[in-house]
Amino acid sequence: MRPQVGITLGPVLFNWQPDAWRDFYARIADEAPVDTVCLGEVVCSKRMPFFAELMGEAIERLERAGKSVVLSTLAMPTLSRERRLMKDLVAGFDRVIEANDMSILAQLAGRPHMIGPFINAYNETTLAYMARRGATSICLPPELPLGSIQTIAAAAEGVAVEVFAWGRSPLAISARCYHARVHGLTKDACQFVCGEDPDGLDVDTLDGQAFLTINGVQTLARSYTCLIGDVPQLLEAGITGLRLSPHTCDMVAVSRLYRDVADGRCEPQAAMEKLRLALPEVTFSNGFLHGVAGVALTGS
Amino acid sequence: MMGKTIELVCPAGTPAALRVAVDAGADAVYCGFRDETNARNFPGLNFSRDELREAIGYAHGRGCKVLVAINTFPRAGSVGIWRAAVDDAVRSAADALILCDVGLLDYAATRHPETRLHLSVQAAAATPEAIRFYTEAFGVKRVVLPRVLTVAEIAGINSAIDCETEVFVFGGLCVMAEGRCSLSSYATGKSPNMNGVCSPPSHVTYHEEGEELVPRLGGFTINRIPRAEPAAYPTLCKGRFATAKCSGYIFEEPASLNAGALLPGLAKAGVTALKIEGRQRGRAYISAVVKAFRQALDAMAEGRSVDLDRLLALAEGQTSTQGAYAKTWR
Numbered sequence: 001m002r003p004q005v006g007i008t009l010g011p012v013l014f015n016w017q018p019d020a021w022r023d024f025y026a027r028i029a030d031e032a033p034v035d036t037v038c039l040g041e042v043v044c045s046k047r048m049p050f051f052a053e054l055m056g057e058a059i060e061r062l063e064r065a066g067k068s069v070v071l072s073t074l075a076m077p078t079l080s081r082e083r084r085l086m087k088d089l090v091a092g093f094d095r096v097i098e099a100n101d102m103s104i105l106a107q108l109a110g111r112p113h114m115i116g117p118f119i120n121a122y123n124e125t126t127l128a129y130m131a132r133r134g135a136t137s138i139c140l141p142p143e144l145p146l147g148s149i150q151t152i153a154a155a156a157e158g159v160a161v162e163v164f165a166w167g168r169s170p171l172a173i174s175a176r177c178y179h180a181r182v183h184g185l186t187k188d189a190c191q192f193v194c195g196e197d198p199d200g201l202d203v204d205t206l207d208g209q210a211f212l213t214i215n216g217v218q219t220l221a222r223s224y225t226c227l228i229g230d231v232p233q234l235l236e237a238g239i240t241g242l243r244l245s246p247h248t249c250d251m252v253a254v255s256r257l258y259r260d261v262a263d264g265r266c267e268p269q270a271a272m273e274k275l276r277l278a279l280p281e282v283t284f285s286n287g288f289l290h291g292v293a294g295v296a297l298t299g300s
Numbered sequence: 301m302m303g304k305t306i307e308l309v310c311p312a313g314t315p316a317a318l319r320v321a322v323d324a325g326a327d328a329v330y331c332g333f334r335d336e337t338n339a340r341n342f343p344g345l346n347f348s349r350d351e352l353r354e355a356i357g358y359a360h361g362r363g364c365k366v367l368v369a370i371n372t373f374p375r376a377g378s379v380g381i382w383r384a385a386v387d388d389a390v391r392s393a394a395d396a397l398i399l400c401d402v403g404l405l406d407y408a409a410t411r412h413p414e415t416r417l418h419l420s421v422q423a424a425a426a427t428p429e430a431i432r433f434y435t436e437a438f439g440v441k442r443v444v445l446p447r448v449l450t451v452a453e454i455a456g457i458n459s460a461i462d463c464e465t466e467v468f469v470f471g472g473l474c475v476m477a478e479g480r481c482s483l484s485s486y487a488t489g490k491s492p493n494m495n496g497v498c499s500p501p502s503h504v505t506y507h508e509e510g511e512e513l514v515p516r517l518g519g520f521t522i523n524r525i526p527r528a529e530p531a532a533y534p535t536l537c538k539g540r541f542a543t544a545k546c547s548g549y550i551f552e553e554p555a556s557l558n559a560g561a562l563l564p565g566l567a568k569a570g571v572t573a574l575k576i577e578g579r580q581r582g583r584a585y586i587s588a589v590v591k592a593f594r595q596a597l598d599a600m601a602e603g604r605s606v607d608l609d610r611l612l613a614l615a616e617g618q619t620s621t622q623g624a625y626a627k628t629w630r
Contacts, residue, residue, distance in 0.1 A: 103429040122373035125403025143482040148376035172476035175448035175624045182545040187630040204542045205521035294486035
């Protein structure tokens with residue numbers, strides 16, 4: 001049976017070691033029931049050289065396995081080196097690009113492309129404008145509530161609408177590198193300390209509450225967004241895709257569960273229980289979807 | 301001598317503050333409607349439609365411009381509220397609209413082609429490519445640059461674009477790229493982008509615990525402040541937190557921006573306008589800060605220098621920083 005909803009593996013947001021990165025995508029290619037895989041560095045351009053030479057092999061293996069491969073761009077290019085890099089990457093990539101910053105959008109005009117979750121598309125008029133310029137799909141900003149998602153999906157007219165459904169939700173990006181800062185280093189001489197934390201560095205409150213996660217210049221939620229229990233509502237709202245953000249947990253197992261729920265082979269609550277059992281140390285949240293504090297978990 | 305004068309853009313949260321800013325020497329004042337369409341949607345602040353019309357009359361009578369900020373991202377299904385704000389601001393003879401949402405910019409550019417559009421800092425356009433997107437698509441005349449750039453980078457941007465730039469020089473400092481932050485939303489459900497608020501007072505509690513004052517936001521401890529220390533407002537990104545490596549102000553100290561010492565450099569970098577943050581501030585503060593910057597800019601235009609920090613000493617009690625303008629901040 002042809003799946004009604006696509007599953008997209010988002011780009012790895014963290015600084016993974018090259019071997020781990022290569023093995024991850026090899027296994028995704030061979031085993032994960034995902035339709036689309038976004039590759040590319042989104043957070044920090046300094047990490048790019050480490051896996052640049054592995055990209056070709058990963059793309060080939062993923063495509064051989066029938067996945068669509070998309071190149072995700074930097075969320076905040078500012079240095080002229082980064083801007084040149086993005087321009088060259090986009091010009092030299094003959095597949096679909098996912099834009100994560102307005103800088104790259106002008107270059108993509110008239111060419112089919114995806115709008116990434118780091119671009120502020122909060123309503124149907126913004127999406128309509130982007131669609132006129134060639135956007136064919138969008139991953140909505142993670143903080144959007146279900147009502148907005150529904151309105152946007154209803155008005156999307158041929159644009160695929162995806163939601164951020166698994167993983168630590170990106171919350172902020174800065175010019176300052178917090179990994180370097182907490183290690184007492186400068187951004188320019190960071191020694192790539194973010195590589196020590198493949199799911200990010202935990203930030204607690206002074207009262208020991210698990211709160212946020214640092215990933216270089218990016219700040220993410222500590223909890224994992226988990227919308228598996230909300231999949232029926234999301235499908236009813238008209239979304240066409242679920243995005244899973246990679247972590248070091250078993251992403252093949254996670255994607256199988258989402259696939260099973262999306263295809264109606266598994267009850268959402270049963271899938272949620274399986275995730276809880278598999279990841280007892282992880283806290284789940286879906287508050288953004290329900291229009292309350294993002295950290296909250298409601299309806300399950 | 302500088303070749304051209306720099307425009308001083310000042311905040312006004314109320315009609316009274318607007319008159320104070322105009323009288324203190326602002327070249328332009330920015331303000332917003334009393335609703336979720338602007339990024340300082342705080343109780344007791346902002347302008348009704350009538351108040352805006354009157355305020356614009358007052359400012360125009362004294363040679364001062366009024367810029368209307370409609371700089372949150374319209375809620376899906378309710379875009380009409382934001383479009384009405386655009387229409388009403390234009391009807392009130394606003395000198396420019398400060399917008400960030402692509403759909404709303406498209407509407408304003410199409411419906412009101414004669415109206416001057418400024419790109420809000422909430423759009424976070426930090427590169428020549430991003431800025432050119434907005435100037436080419438919507439005829440944006442000025443971009444308010446995000447607080448992520450060094451002075452040298454600002455100079456580089458100015459040489460690569462053909463619209464004006466405006467930069468923040470004083471007041472509150474976002475540590476994260478503006479318009480791209482949902483930290484507040486994560487803890488409270490209220491966000492700058494959607495609701496025009498950050499770390500809202502409605503979600504803040506204070507407890508005295510032993511020798512410490514403990515502010516919490518949405519239940520999360522933002523700081524533990526020893527009695528001897530001044531207690532800054534618990535803005536999420538300016539709290540003390542703990543990691544395995546260290547504890548303290550992980551993101552930023554509760555400091556505010558003061559780029560007063562950088563004015564000549566910013567002028568040389570080709571900046572058109574300097575912006576003071578603080579629509580939530582009272583009249584005394586607005587008066588003192590606007591007067592100080594007015595004196596500094598007048599002096600600079602005449603080739604004199606003034607001790608801006610001395611002029612500002614009364615205005616700002618807490619520590620200040622040059623933020624991202626200095627590369628070491630990163």
